Amino acid sequence: MGNCIVAQSGGPTSVINATLAGVVKGNQLNPIYKTVYGGLNGIEGILEERFVDLTNMSEADNYILRQTPSSALGSCRYKLKRSNVADFEKLFAILEKYDIDTMFYIGGNDSMDTVYALSEYAAAHNITNRRFVGCPKTVDNDLMVTDHCPGYASAAKFIATTALQTWLDVNVYTRQEVFILETMGRDAGWLAASACLSGIVDLVVLPEIPFDKDVFLGEVRKCIAEKNKCYVVVSEGARYADGTYLAAGEAKNDGFGHAVLGGAANAVKDLILSSGAASRCKVQDLSTAQRCHASEQSLVDVEESFKLGMSGHMRSADPKFTGQMVGVRRKEGEVYDVEYFATAASNVANHVKNFPVEWALPNYRGVTKEAIAYMKPLIQGSPVVTYKDGVPAYVKPYYMR
């Protein structure tokens, strides 16, 4: 009986620890590994042998871990480059040193590329006793193959709830006003679209639909004419037909070659005010809070994320199970139900699953019934939150212990 290691990478979500909790609990219920190591700060920390022992986590700690947002093991943006052979050699030496059979990597599509690259390397070097298993997470919901991504639903629930609440707020005055809610979503409009679950969104601007200023401002004018208000949701990744981001003025780079965005809502505000389409605009950028607001997790999200961790763990009993990502498949039928499956990490790595353009209504007027039918089951249910001193109780991050 060898050991396993589990690590987290990329931007955190409010349920990324539920998947970690699932791996740990899976091994307690069905011991495949002697020790479950936690690798701190993803690949970056594993290469520095920064490990913690999670094997005997108590049930109480496991429960609190599930409600704790943001990667409890820490994260990294360190990209394992295929050309950097030294990193690969070092990593495999560490796995050997600690007798680690399986590495579970919880992350988004960059992390799935890491799983893919490590399994490729092992195959190319006839290393048959190391397995690499990916567990998905991303608030962006943009991973291929899986029906949806752990972390998305809880962010969507918070976004839809905040849309509803701020809409109530902006309507209390009779004065003319546009409210603009900015969500994350660099390349995919899933998060912005989720605001439509509130039922109050007038206009939604997704990255998938090229932004036509005149059409958009025309719709703002219609809303103002009709009710003196307009509730707009805009994705940080909203862009013009030529690919220029609305927020282009603030574009930077995160080290992976991704643009770091911000300010799409302010760009829309400037357009509205300067065009005279409305006389007053208020902006709410949900920013970091939307991906870590764990006190209103979706119960469906928490349970699926936990079970995906268990599923990955269980599948790894097969010595040939490597280079795979576990995912969620939605079953046919009226009542929402899922099953878990696995797909090659290469099917997921470096791809983006966009929000279907056919699910967007014309002229930014929201999303179709099909989109709502897809999203609504995901945000159902609320876990019972354990509080301490009036704020939610969270585990102390392992990287701080």
Place this chain on the structure above:
Amino acid sequence: MGNCIVAQSGGPTSVINATLAGVVKGNQLNPIYKTVYGGLNGIEGILEERFVDLTNMSEADNYILRQTPSSALGSCRYKLKRSNVADFEKLFAILEKYDIDTMFYIGGNDSMDTVYALSEYAAAHNITNRRFVGCPKTVDNDLMVTDHCPGYASAAKFIATTALQTWLDVNVYTRQEVFILETMGRDAGWLAASACLSGIVDLVVLPEIPFDKDVFLGEVRKCIAEKNKCYVVVSEGARYADGTYLAAGEAKNDGFGHAVLGGAANAVKDLILSSGAASRCKVQDLSTAQRCHASEQSLVDVEESFKLGMSGHMRSADPKFTGQMVGVRRKEGEVYDVEYFATAASNVANHVKNFPVEWALPNYRGVTKEAIAYMKPLIQGSPVVTYKDGVPAYVKPYYMR
């Protein structure tokens, strides 16, 4: 048996409707008035005779009303000016027309000035059959005399929770980073201070403490040197010793002569980056969400707000009870407990209760134990939230019916 009217004014809170629910329930339990009218959009709508009948609200609706954020009757920023005699004459004529004995006005210190002005007018004109009763609300917690203000605790709970969650988020990476959380609080630091309930705040910038750039940046450098991170909370009303707001570049006016602020956090970010105190800063402006995020209300806040409505209603049985605001008095003793009382609205109108400077630790290093002991009991408990389709169930605003 005459009638009463209840209306809401000023910026909404997440529990302003709990006070409304309390007035309605109070009259159901102890009928003083034949009809409980709701006046839409505060004084503005009352002058237009835009009323709804709330007398027989069901218990189910009353419960959902308590969890619904933002003024369900609508609000206004219309200021009743003492010089505008026509408004006063019109209002008293309307009260006579509808046989309204008592007007309950739920609002902040501008609203208390309205209560004061109306009772003064009545006294000056020997009108003895109209009573004006104020019920406090403001997320800013800056009303005099009352121990604290309905709405503050729920906003504080959300701010402290968000601070904790975003702190977990910013710490997952090993890179150097300052996180800056901006809260409301035009003149008073109560909301910014509430973030300290999370236990993770490094530096807090309150309006009451003149901002000294060099001292502040020195503390940022110390945090960075110690742990490569710094968690900063800044009030929108933060200002230099000469009174200039940090966010001065964006100052506007809301019609009451108050500056409308925004951008204090971005101003701090610019200072930090341009000084080289840290290489990376992230900003989260809680904006509108902090005052309407009702899905994590403080149970203490909801219950007190409801009971204040009942208290105001009950006290108004006394024909001489006018020009008064009901408030909360904290009892002596180890265990948090309160009683309700009334004070002249003139004691509250147009005053501001600041965060005590002696409760701020030197060099922006947070708040004292006394401050925590004051705030902590207020954010305790969580109401059971009723959901519908995955988002909280809210009443449809009366001004939209």
